[in-house]
Amino acid sequence: MTTLFAVLFYAATAVLVFGLAYKVTQYTRTPAPLKIPTMPAPLTKTGVAFRLAREVGLFESLFKSNKWLWIFAVAFHLGLLLVVLRHLRYFIEPVWTVVALIQPFGIYGGLAMLGGLVALLLRRLIVARVRYITAPSDILMLLLLIGIGVSGMAMKGAVHTDVIAVKAFFLGLMRFDIQPLPNDPVLFVHLGLVALLMIVFPFSKLLHAPGVFFSPTRNQVDDARDRRHLAPWAAQFEAGK
Amino acid sequence: MADFEVPVLNDIPKTPELAPGASAHLKPFVAAPAHQEALGFPGELVEDWHDKAIAKMGDLLGKYRSLQVYMDACVKCGACTDKCHYFLGTGDPKNMPVARQDLFRSVYRKHFTLGGKLFPQLVGAKDLTREMLDDWYSYFHQCSQCRRCSVFCPYGIDTAEVSMAAREVMDHIGLGQKYCNEIIGKVHKIGNNLGLPEPALADTLEGLAEDVKDETGHDVLFPLDVEGADVLLVTPSADFFAEPHVDGLIGYAKVFHQAGVSWTLSSKASEAANFAMFIGSYENMVRVARRIREAAIELKVKRIIFGECGHAWRVAYSFLNTLAGPWDFLDPRYPRPQHILEFTHDLIKRGGIKLDKSGNQGMVLTFHDSCNVARASRMGDMPGGQFGIPREVIAACVPKFVDMHPDTIGEKTFCCGGGGGLLTDDLMEIRVKGAQPRAEALKAVVEQEGVTHMAAICAICKSQFTKVLPKYGFEMDMIVSVHQLVSKAILLGNND
Ligand code: SF4
Numbered sequence: 001m002t003t004l005f006a007v008l009f010y011a012a013t014a015v016l017v018f019g020l021a022y023k024v025t026q027y028t029r030t031p032a033p034l035k036i037p038t039m040p041a042p043l044t045k046t047g048v049a050f051r052l053a054r055e056v057g058l059f060e061s062l063f064k065s066n067k068w069l070w071i072f073a074v075a076f077h078l079g080l081l082l083v084v085l086r087h088l089r090y091f092i093e094p095v096w097t098v099v100a101l102i103q104p105f106g107i108y109g110g111l112a113m114l115g116g117l118v119a120l121l122l123r124r125l126i127v128a129r130v131r132y133i134t135a136p137s138d139i140l141m142l143l144l145l146i147g148i149g150v151s152g153m154a155m156k157g158a159v160h161t162d163v164i165a166v167k168a169f170f171l172g173l174m175r176f177d178i179q180p181l182p183n184d185p186v187l188f189v190h191l192g193l194v195a196l197l198m199i200v201f202p203f204s205k206l207l208h209a210p211g212v213f214f215s216p217t218r219n220q221v222d223d224a225r226d227r228r229h230l231a232p233w234a235a236q237f238e239a240g241k
Numbered sequence: 242m243a244d245f246e247v248p249v250l251n252d253i254p255k256t257p258e259l260a261p262g263a264s265a266h267l268k269p270f271v272a273a274p275a276h277q278e279a280l281g282f283p284g285e286l287v288e289d290w291h292d293k294a295i296a297k298m299g300d301l302l303g304k305y306r307s308l309q310v311y312m313d314a315c316v317k318c319g320a321c322t323d324k325c326h327y328f329l330g331t332g333d334p335k336n337m338p339v340a341r342q343d344l345f346r347s348v349y350r351k352h353f354t355l356g357g358k359l360f361p362q363l364v365g366a367k368d369l370t371r372e373m374l375d376d377w378y379s380y381f382h383q384c385s386q387c388r389r390c391s392v393f394c395p396y397g398i399d400t401a402e403v404s405m406a407a408r409e410v411m412d413h414i415g416l417g418q419k420y421c422n423e424i425i426g427k428v429h430k431i432g433n434n435l436g437l438p439e440p441a442l443a444d445t446l447e448g449l450a451e452d453v454k455d456e457t458g459h460d461v462l463f464p465l466d467v468e469g470a471d472v473l474l475v476t477p478s479a480d481f482f483a484e485p486h487v488d489g490l491i492g493y494a495k496v497f498h499q500a501g502v503s504w505t506l507s508s509k510a511s512e513a514a515n516f517a518m519f520i521g522s523y524e525n526m527v528r529v530a531r532r533i534r535e536a537a538i539e540l541k542v543k544r545i546i547f548g549e550c551g552h553a554w555r556v557a558y559s560f561l562n563t564l565a566g567p568w569d570f571l572d573p574r575y576p577r578p579q580h581i582l583e584f585t586h587d588l589i590k591r592g593g594i595k596l597d598k599s600g601n602q603g604m605v606l607t608f609h610d611s612c613n614v615a616r617a618s619r620m621g622d623m624p625g626g627q628f629g630i631p632r633e634v635i636a637a638c639v640p641k642f643v644d645m646h647p648d649t650i651g652e653k654t655f656c657c658g659g660g661g662g663l664l665t666d667d668l669m670e671i672r673v674k675g676a677q678p679r680a681e682a683l684k685a686v687v688e689q690e691g692v693t694h695m696a697a698i699c700a701i702c703k704s705q706f707t708k709v710l711p712k713y714g715f716e717m718d719m720i721v722s723v724h725q726l727v728s729k730a731i732l733l734g735n736n737d
């Protein structure tokens with residue numbers, strides 16, 4: 001099992017890193033030929049940085065749209081953030097003070113994350129408009145995340161696992177020195193699902209994470225009258241006539 | 242035109258129940274070979290349309306980051322599902338912005354993603370079958386590219402970008418829309434959407450000058466092709482003859498007259514509209530935009546000012562520098578290009594023109610923010626100037642001004658229902674239904690605040706409203722141009 005998971009995590013990391021690198025390169029290389037920020041838009045780059053920060057940190061547009069959806073989404077994402085930060089202790093030694101400090105809150109993060117996910121799933125099934133646009137993969141994605149959350153919470157609350165050994169395993173992985181993973185079915189489920197999530201990331205709607213930074217309606221400065229904006233292919237077209 | 246039921250106007254806006262297929266039958270007339278070929282597209286549906294369409298999709302995905310990112314980033318959260326006026330007016334689920342995008346996205350997944358190739362059922366990947374192409378033709382012509390959905394999407398996904406891409410793909414396989422493509426052909430050939438030639442235009446303008454003289458006793462000029470004028474006015478051709486547009490044109494002329502600024506129209510660029518944007522054709526957009534550059538150079542003007550038009554102002558404000566720039570031969574002290582409202586607003590502030598509200602006595606005004614002005618452009622030097630400047634000008638001209646519900650104005654404004662190349666009789670049903678949210682908000686201020694008129698700054702909005710608002714029981718002359726109000730309030734002659 002230890003070897004299997006070691007291989008799995010190396011593979012998942014490779015897929016995640018190279019997959020994301022590929023997509024981000026693709027987004028970077030594809031030009032945005034026209035100025036299309038959703039107005040009113042900031043007039044400066046700093047303004048755009050703030051707009052993106054509000055979008056990523058506060059889900060500004062979602063807030064304008066639908067307060068319930070906003071609450072569910074914030075609960076899930078903020079919960080996930082806390083949980084991820086809490087998990088950093090498995091990958092760093094010595095553990096940073098911030099990471100140590102938030103340990104007690106991780107558990108609330110886990111609860112918020114699961115609550116948000118379940119609410120999102122119910123919404124998807126109950127609201128006819130949302131059900132209409134739902135593909136099986138949208139439900140599976142939620143179930144995958146719920147599975148990760150439930151298995152993780154189970155280890156925290158009920159079937160404890162040897163966290164010292166888990167940490168040794170991951171630190172070992174990072175040094176290419178494989179250490180034994182505790183023989184624990186719930187842990188296997190948890191880690192297996194996490195690896196699956198990493199693998200599907202670059203091929204799925206999880207691309208919204210990098211995508212938001214590349215969205216021209218959100219990341220462009222409103223300066224079309226002051227600065228001429230010309231994409232390379234448009235310049236070529238212009239020169240060709 | 243088939244009969245259909247005009248939607249009811251509720252006191253409290255309601256999100257409709259899903260009515261699958263409710264507007265599947267609504268499609269515009271297909272462009273004839275002559276209209277297609279004039280724009281460089283195949284005359285009719287080509288034999289290998291499927292492969293050609295997929296190839297064109299690939300081409301566009303590589304050219305437009307918006308399209309590429311929007312295809313990937315949607316999480317199907319549903320935040321946009323109740324934001325489109327065409328969905329609100331029809332209940333057809335394919336008019337929900339995300340579902341509209343999905344018509345394109347499912348084909349994208351099938352042909353351009355690993356997930357879609359390996360597990361099509363799982364991720365909702367579908368091929369571009371004849372049925373799918375029919376859906377494209379229906380539903381991508383039921384999007385006015387108003388961008389309301391993009392305001393509410395957490396990733397700013399703009400369905401307008403997807404509609405434009407889909408129309409571009411369809412044009413390239415020979416399935417174009419008659420209304421848009423015929424009009425673009427006229428602009429290429431004659432210079433304006435109406436196909437109004439220079440002598441007819443000169444005649445019309447002469448008539449207008451006479452009318453104003455009769456009415457006011459002042460010699461307000463409507464110059465055409467005057468070399469060396471300071472300002473080139475580029476305005477939608479509807480301003481030359483349609484009501485209430487023409488009253489707006491008279492307003493611009495009076496403002497120029499009173500400001501003592503020499504100006505001219507151009508017979509070459511006798512059209513502000515650029516319908517090539519609606520069909521997503523960069524090449525045609527450039528061609529249409531270049532006329533304006535050429536006219537400005539030939540007439541040796543120092544400034545370019547655009548008349549009241551929504552999408553034309555989007556193209557002017559956001560794209561003109563890209564499509565036909567640089568504009569370094571114009572006077573750098575003024576924005577390039579400038580909106581007529583920026584010009585008038587500035588004059589009012591400086592006291593350059595005097596207004597008398599009694600010219601519009603008894604009127605209670607509200608203002609319809611045109612989608613393209615609101616969400617795709619700006620006026621003035623502050624974000625949101627496109628909302629404040631028109632309102633300030635209106636307020637200076639009329640006794641009372643009231644805004645409609647905040648969810649229906651500003652950046653959240655509803656489209657009139659006729660934008661994006663839908664302003665054609667063969668799409669009357671969707672135009673009427675798409676106007677429902679605006680009509681609902683208007684009804685509320687009419688009943689509660691005694692609003693008598695609604696001002697607009699877009700040729701399409703004005704034409705659309707005069708046609709469809711009567712279906713909801715409003716008077717058609719309730720729609721006015723902003724410069725029509727200026728025209729009635731402005732004091733001509735020496736006021737000192
Ligand atoms: S709001 Fe944006 S992400 Fe959500 S369903 Fe609509 S397009 Fe997709």
Ligand code: SF4
Binds near residue numbers: 337384385388
């Ligand atoms: S751009 Fe406007 S018309 Fe098109 S889907 Fe979005 S809200 Fe509807």
